Amino acid sequence: MAEGQFCNKSTVNTEEGIRHLLSDTNGKTYYKEMEALEVDSAAIQATFSKTLKSRLKTWLEICTHCGLCADSCFYYLANEKAPNQVPSYKIQSTLGELVKRKGKVDAKFMMDAMDTAWSKCTCCNRCSQYCPFGIDMGIMFGYLRGILYSQGFVPWEMKIGAGMHRVYQAQMDITSEDWVDTVEWMEEETEEEYLGLKIPIDKENADIIYTVNAREPKHYPEDIAEAAALFHITGEDWTVPSVGWEETSIAMFAGDWEACKIQVESVYDAMERLKPKRMVVTECGHAYRATVTEGPYWAGLKDGKTPVESIHYVEWVAEVLRNGKLKLDPTKKIKEPVTYQDSCNYIRNAGLSNDARYIMSMIAEDFREMKPSKEHNFCCGGGGGLNGIGRYRKQRDAGLAVKHKQIMDTGAKLVISPCHNCWDAIRDLEEVYEDGIRWSFLKPILLKMAIIPEHMIPKDE
Amino acid sequence: MLYDYVTGPIALISLVIFFVGITARVVLYIRGLDWRLDRVTYTVNVKYGIKGALRSLFFWMMPYGTRSWRVKPIVTFFVFALHIGVLFTPIFLSAHNIILKEKFNFSFFTIPDALADILTIIVIVSAVVLLIRRLVLPEVRNITDFKDYMMIAITIAPFLTGFLAYHQAGDSQFWTIVHIISGEIMLVAIPFTKLSHFVMFFCTRVQIGMDYGIKRGGMKKGYSGQNW
Structure with missing residues (x-):
């Protein structure tokens, strides 16, 4: 069978299409169909010749297999340092192999690559900070995801999600x-x-x-x-x-x-x-x-x-x-120990670590840094879409171990987490570990402390 | 005679392949950068790009300058020792500079032979330590392939043979010729193998530095740049 009725290379562009995909509960049939999905090697090869340019090519080629990326990856650490969780291995055995074989691979290879691209990498880009060559496996996995998506090898929820954006x-x-x-x-x-x-x-x-x-x-x-x-x-x-x-x-x-x-x-x-x-x-x-x-x-x-x-x-x-438009009541500062979850996407990848620290200094009396923190913080465990993929629930939950330890080590039970993905992951982490960890966005915390201008306060009748 | 051959035309060809090869690698790399595919505006936000590139080079070329170097202090020590030895010894060795002077009528300053000996031993010891690490640690062993061992062999051979030739171990003429050939193999291998990181290190470090410097926070006010 080439194209399945649920799993195929077409994009979802209509409401009907989304409903149709959703009717296959948990993508049960979808993944079965995927096993028989045909791989269009010529199309992959064409994409490579158009988009695999010097940056990615060089990254794949010059990796000296030094292994310094291993400890940078929370999946590697959370999975008892399994050698197949070393970032270099993960990308070489998927994208590297696909390039070497010029796209001539079977559905089994593509499904394994899919499982790696979505359940062994959250594209947190932390490895790019530990590789002496600056090889960013998060970027490469993002690229691989694009190839896999174009061939229909994409987790069911991701296909639906992409369809939602289209519709x-x-x-x-x-x-x-x-x-x-x-x-x-x-x-x-x-x-x-x-x-x-x-x-x-x-x-x-x-x-x-x-x-x-x-x-x-x-x-x-x-x-x-x-x-x-x-x-x-x-x-x-x-x-x-x-x-x-x-x-x-x-x-x-x-x-x-x-x-x-x-x-x-x-x-x-x-x-x-x-x-x-x-x-x-x-x-x-x-x-x-x-x-x-x-x-x-x-x-x-x-x-x-x-x-x-x-x-x-x-x-x-x-x-x-800073400019005083928002005034907080200093007596309402959080008294208990509190920590901050640095989101990969706006801390490591957008340089906002200082702003986050400044906010914490204004709202918390006992702010505890995770170790390591700021740009070097670990992914929450739910990034890259992983929170939302049923097929990889087990892998996601296993990956939460690193964040759990980081939080517990701070001694704080409250985590400020201004990121939906991190917020979800920490909530789910509490479901797994039940340590009494609480989590919050900034908005509710700020509102509790904000000094509200007199004229905005409702008068009691 | 073999000696004339390896010191004459083969030496020249090797040097030409080396210089043309590494130049081509750099030129092709730069030409293959694509702002839209790489999602980095290399030529628009130039000032930030340069700052990011320099930070990326500076911290990574500084021993223990990055968190990655600091969390692996022993590996870092031997990586730097190996690279310093590999780069400095051949360029500043007095014997090499005598040849340079003879053939091309210029030379660099030279280091005492005793220092060259020490550097050579440092190179060999560092390579052996890193090789053992490669064999012992599962996370490194698992990703190591034949090419990685070849890379080490090609790098070490000129140092080992040069050491033997200089100290006249056994047939000095023989070791000298093997030394020259192994050096030529290294020169030719650099543009075509992972040893290309001789120049590609700078390319990829500049690229990722520009990436962080331009796109990933480098342009935020009040942020000094990626904390390598």
């Missing part, structure tokens, strides 16, 4: 109407608590355009309310777009570069349409990575920058704390 320009089935409804609902809920609060939709020329993770309107609408409250308290001139509000990119995790482009262009279009001065991205790591760090390249923007300056939520928080 809804969001990682979930949320239409523009759903989004606007949720925002209006949150405005109603919050304006009683903070007098004068508004969530301006599609306001032109605002100072800030605020964009989110689709999980927020879908599962955690209070996050939008909290963001609104904080923008209100700080007196920011802000807006949310009715279209182009989604920052995340399951498409990036899936390796669906076309969908990545569609997704980020929806946000850039909102920028062009509403002409804000800046964009603030919610507390999400990969969303920032996708739309701010990588997105301009997918969209072909030659300066590598988003159409308007874009900052992560921690940058905005650090800014309003």
